[in-house]
Amino acid sequence: MDQTFGQDSVPVSGPLDKSRVWDVKPLRRLVPVFPSAPNSSSSSAPPGAAPFFCTAPFGPFPSEVSPFYPFSASVGAQGQPQQNASFGYGNPVTAAVPITSFRTPPHSTAQVNGDTGPSRSSRGRVQSQSQGSFGDEDGYCDSQNQGAQFVSRYSMHIADAEVNSKGGRRKNKPQKRTRSGRDINVTLPDIDVDSIVNNILSSYNLMEFDTVRRTDGDRDSVGYILLIFDLLRRKLSQIEDVREAMPGVARRPDLRVGTILMNKGIRTNVKKRIGAVPGVEVGDIFFFRMELCLVGLHHPIMAGIGYMGLTVNLEEESVAVSVVSSGGYEDNVEDGDVLIYSGQGGNINRKDKEVTDQKLERGNLALEKSLRRGNEVRVIRGVKDLSTPTGKIYVYDGLYKIQESWTEKGKSGCNVFKYKFIRVHGQPEAFMTWKLIQQWKDGISLRVGVILPDLTSGAENIPVSLVNDVDDEKGPAHFTYLASLKYAQPVDSLEIFGGCDCRNGCVPGDQICPCIQKNAGYLPYTSNGVLVTQKSLVHECGPSCQCPPTCRNRVSQGGLRVHLEVFKTKDKGWGLRSWDPIRAGAFICEYAGQVIDISKIEELGGENVDDYLFDATRTYQPVEPVPSDANGVPKIPFPLIITAKDVGNVARFMNHSCSPNVFWQPVLRQSDKGYDLHVAFHAIKHIPPMRELTYDYGLPDKAERKKNCLCGSSKCRGYFY
DNA sequence: TTGTATCAGGGGTAT
DNA sequence: ACCCCTGATACAAGT
Numbered sequence: 001m002d003q004t005f006g007q008d009s010v011p012v013s014g015p016l017d018k019s020r021v022w023d024v025k026p027l028r029r030l031v032p033v034f035p036s037a038p039n040s041s042s043s044s045a046p047p048g049a050a051p052f053f054c055t056a057p058f059g060p061f062p063s064e065v066s067p068f069y070p071f072s073a074s075v076g077a078q079g080q081p082q083q084n085a086s087f088g089y090g091n092p093v094t095a096a097v098p099i100t101s102f103r104t105p106p107h108s109t110a111q112v113n114g115d116t117g118p119s120r121s122s123r124g125r126v127q128s129q130s131q132g133s134f135g136d137e138d139g140y141c142d143s144q145n146q147g148a149q150f151v152s153r154y155s156m157h158i159a160d161a162e163v164n165s166k167g168g169r170r171k172n173k174p175q176k177r178t179r180s181g182r183d184i185n186v187t188l189p190d191i192d193v194d195s196i197v198n199n200i201l202s203s204y205n206l207m208e209f210d211t212v213r214r215t216d217g218d219r220d221s222v223g224y225i226l227l228i229f230d231l232l233r234r235k236l237s238q239i240e241d242v243r244e245a246m247p248g249v250a251r252r253p254d255l256r257v258g259t260i261l262m263n264k265g266i267r268t269n270v271k272k273r274i275g276a277v278p279g280v281e282v283g284d285i286f287f288f289r290m291e292l293c294l295v296g297l298h299h300p301i302m303a304g305i306g307y308m309g310l311t312v313n314l315e316e317e318s319v320a321v322s323v324v325s326s327g328g329y330e331d332n333v334e335d336g337d338v339l340i341y342s343g344q345g346g347n348i349n350r351k352d353k354e355v356t357d358q359k360l361e362r363g364n365l366a367l368e369k370s371l372r373r374g375n376e377v378r379v380i381r382g383v384k385d386l387s388t389p390t391g392k393i394y395v396y397d398g399l400y401k402i403q404e405s406w407t408e409k410g411k412s413g414c415n416v417f418k419y420k421f422i423r424v425h426g427q428p429e430a431f432m433t434w435k436l437i438q439q440w441k442d443g444i445s446l447r448v449g450v451i452l453p454d455l456t457s458g459a460e461n462i463p464v465s466l467v468n469d470v471d472d473e474k475g476p477a478h479f480t481y482l483a484s485l486k487y488a489q490p491v492d493s494l495e496i497f498g499g500c501d502c503r504n505g506c507v508p509g510d511q512i513c514p515c516i517q518k519n520a521g522y523l524p525y526t527s528n529g530v531l532v533t534q535k536s537l538v539h540e541c542g543p544s545c546q547c548p549p550t551c552r553n554r555v556s557q558g559g560l561r562v563h564l565e566v567f568k569t570k571d572k573g574w575g576l577r578s579w580d581p582i583r584a585g586a587f588i589c590e591y592a593g594q595v596i597d598i599s600k601i602e603e604l605g606g607e608n609v610d611d612y613l614f615d616a617t618r619t620y621q622p623v624e625p626v627p628s629d630a631n632g633v634p635k636i637p638f639p640l641i642i643t644a645k646d647v648g649n650v651a652r653f654m655n656h657s658c659s660p661n662v663f664w665q666p667v668l669r670q671s672d673k674g675y676d677l678h679v680a681f682h683a684i685k686h687i688p689p690m691r692e693l694t695y696d697y698g699l700p701d702k703a704e705r706k707k708n709c710l711c712g713s714s715k716c717r718g719y720f721y
Numbered sequence: 722t723t724g725t726a727t728c729a730g731g732g733g734t735a736t
Numbered sequence: 737a738c739c740c741c742t743g744a745t746a747c748a749a750g751t
Contacts, residue, residue: 255722255751262723289751293723301723304750328750342750349750362725362748382750390751 196239197232197260209266217268222279222295225261225268227685229294230287230584232257234532238522242509258290258301269296272308274321275376275399282398283430285581285688286380287388289324297396298322298380304329305344305363307370318366319375320402323421326382326392330410336423336432339379339400343367343417348410357415358407364417371402371419379421381431385581387561389528393581395434395688398427430688437579437689441563451475455566456649459483464650465565465579476566476574482647483559484678487595491638491675498672499545506541506553515541515553529555530585531682534623534665537636542669542676555587556667556680562588564693566653572710575692576653582687588662591651591679593644600641612644612652614679616666618698618721623663623684636666640677651681656720657694659713661687664695697721 213221236253261267269277277297292298299306299322306322325331328349329342342348346358358364370377376399385393400421410416439445449469456464459481466475500506500515508523510516516523518539525531529552531538541553549557562580569575582588591614598617617639644652654662662681669676681695694711697720706719 252722252751259722299724300749302749302751303724324750326750331750344749347748350748392751 193236193256194260196235197257200232200235201228201264201266209268213268214265214270215268217277217279217296219279219281221268223685225266225294226286226291227584228266229257229261229291230686231533232260233288234526234530234585237526238508238532241527242522254288254290258288258294261294267294267296271296272299272306272321274308274319275378277378280396282396282428283433283688283691284396285686286394286396287390287392287583287686289394292324292380292394297378298324303344303363305366307363307366317369319373320363320366320370320377321375322378322380323367324380324382324394326380326394327384330416333381336435338423339381339421341367341419341421342410343419346410346414346416348412348416355410355412355414358417360417367402367417367419368405371405374401376401376424377421379423383431383434387528387580388583395431397423397431399424433688433690440579456481456483460560460649462560462563464560465563466567467565468568470568470570473568476653479645479652480647481649482592483649484592485590485595485642485676486593486647487676491677496672497542497544497670499542499670500547502545502547502551505547505551508552515539515545515547519553523552525552525555526585527552529558529561529587530583531555531587531665531680532585534663534682536666538665538667538680540667540669542671543673544671556590556678557669558587560589560650561586564589564650566650569655569692572655574653575655575694576650577690577692578687579689581689582683584683584685586683588681588683588693589649589651590667590681591642591644591664592647592649593642593652594647596641596643598639598641600643610643610645612648614640614642614644614651614664615698615700616640616664616677616679618700620698621658621696623660637668637675637677640666640679642679651679654681655692655694655711656697656709657711657713658696658709658716658720659711660695661685661691662693662695 209221209225217225233253236257240251240253268279273296277295280295280297286292286297289298289301293301304324304326305320307318307320309316310319323341325333325339325341329344331342332338332340343358343364344362345364347353347355348358360368367377379397379400381395381397383393383395384391400423403420403422405417405419407415407417436445440447447465447467449467450465451468451474452466454460454463455466455475460483468474497514500513502510502513502515506513506515506523508516511521519535522532524535524538538556539553540556541547541551545551547553562578562582564576564578566574566576578588593612593614616636661684663684665680665682667678667680669678681693687693700721704721706721709716709718709720
């Protein structure tokens, strides 16, 4: 990571005049770099500057909208299933089945499991199925689901599902037996996690990983696996939201999906190894232990110490290969390059057992051997993060060596092993960057190179820093900050849409809510505001809905959620990155600016190129993993084109990359007056702090001026538009 | 929930 | 008698 922090950091403080416009330089293009403007001082506003313009995130919405061609609300219905389970942009994914049709034909589960070889979980299911009378759900039933209460709830869900699935097949479960042996006539919903997963996986042509990649990963395969994992996990969460604790749906989707992928061999670096893991880079972040497992960074699913047997001179011994320091024990993590790691065992973390001295066995023994042997050990540091449900993010902090070990009395008074880990030199900063950012936020240390602490002057709910620690350029060229999209005229709506009536916010599973119905029956976002899957169109609640701004179906209207900074890149002008980690699917920002007519572009043509165009009508490369039948055509209700040349938000600084980490999602907000189509940016994968945010600018229909691409990706096309 | 250690038993081979 | 492999089982474990 680029960690050049200059010396001339003078924090700009105090309230900024909102009418001020600073003369800064736009460099969204990669090449060529603009020459410096003469009066490029960020702190002095030129006289007669345009007034600062800002719209509140929730409206009022413009009453005038441009007359694009009428949009029929049935885009999804007439075209591909909207709920395609793919991140691939605009891929129709015919093989990806809409969520409402994820239904298992009777006995297909056995088939599926048979394909993938025996495994503990699948064996259990097959067995329970072969018992006959209960059908395949029983493998997942637990006692709590057998009461009459649940029965009635299920029936409700089924009725709802029926409405929603438009004739999708469903099995009838003739009988369900209660614990007391009483038989109840009940129709169970047949949500089968395995078939959901299989449907999605087959749409990717990815039922299994080839052996080579399973043994040794690379960047692509690691990315692939993590993408699939989180996509499936979000999908399961989405279903679980609607059908609480029902059989067949995991209460811990992460474990459930992890198990399935492990059994299917959709994992990599399966063989344990000492040292670096191919495809995983220092600084990579993870949100679940399962992810560490799937990419081969740390094999134990729970335990903190990973070790392997090593035979040297006919003598076999266990050596440690990886440790996770996540706060379960009393580790010392104060120093960024040193880690005092506690040994395992001794019932330190068990409430039901008496604390004892730790023994020199298992992981402790392996660490001891690694100390003697001097082998490198991978260190994954757990970082507190309140924005995640688990409250933890795992940061891969690279290789360490164990310098010494000792025992000491822990808080409980029993002996605890301690191991002193020293970070191997010459690795990119990872955990250190996190500590640094925390210090910037706490005001303990100053971010070097800050030109403006908040270039939005309060237009956003979170400040956006303007930073240059590369050279002495004082900022991008003048523009007016606007937090949202500005329509010149309303887009006429043929359909009268009064909005929903969910006064406390739209609730998953509410089959009456028209907004949820428009999204094929499911809220498009998970409970923490993460987009479940890329869709041809997301229908958000609009101005005429009764739900509050905090409604789960208004994610893109809620403004920024992470602390962004506009920074000067080494060779691509200005760029955008985040101080906060961003998880896959999370909303980042929308593309603000002025909506313009398509004819405007043609006028521009030739010389007067607008470098701040967002053109939704371009052809976009599908986001990886590439589904087999992607055609790259987005499904939007009208040809949206936005210019952020004079007026825009942080999104105008996002550079192009041929291997992007951000994608855009069309979002429709509807009212009785008309339509507002917005462009929302979401993370493709987990993005560590300070990594540049990029998206694919797409390919225009007509030849426009090409620019040389400097994204540096192995898949770089060499140019972009 | 999984990974790991441990043990019992079967089958093969060497002494 | 011994080794190696396999399956069963118990149990620990920084979810």
